[in-house]
Amino acid sequence: MEKRIFITDACVGCAFCMLVCPYNAIVVFGRARVDYETCNACMKCIMYCPNSAIGVEFLESGLESGLESGLESGYQEPQEPKSERFRIT
Numbered sequence: 106m107e108k109r110i111f112i113t114d115a116c117v118g119c120a121f122c123m124l125v126c127p128y129n130a131i132v133v134f135g136r137a138r139v140d141y142e143t144c145n146a147c148m149k150c151i152m153y154c155p156n157s158a159i160g161v162e163f164l165e166s167g168l169e170s171g172l173e174s175g176l177e178s179g180y181q182e183p184q185e186p187k188s189e190r191f192r193i194t
């Protein structure tokens with residue numbers, strides 16, 4: 106089962122997640138955005154977010170083909186109901 110990180114509206118743009126990401130998969134322009142082509146879902150950013158603004162969802166059948174890079178297309182809300190979402194607080 107694949108994992109996918111998502112950013113919630115609680116993000117304040119502090120960029121801690123960008124600094125700790127070992128894959129440089131996050132950019133921050135006002136708020137954080139995830140490059141899904143680079144992110145390997147290691148979940149390190151979740152542990153460091155001071156606002157608990159990063160969550161993870163577990164996909165039943167992998168990333169959907171229509172999902173593009175967050176850097177290229179902007180943040181996209183994950184599709185429902187094909188996944189279960191968990192916000193780690």
Ligand code: SF4
Nearest residue numbers: 116117119120122154
């Ligand atoms: S660490 Fe959390 S609050 Fe800060 S930019 Fe990243 S997601 Fe937003």
Ligand code: SF4
Nearest residue numbers: 126144145147148150
């Ligand atoms: S899950 Fe890991 S690779 Fe993906 S954005 Fe967070 S720290 Fe970077």
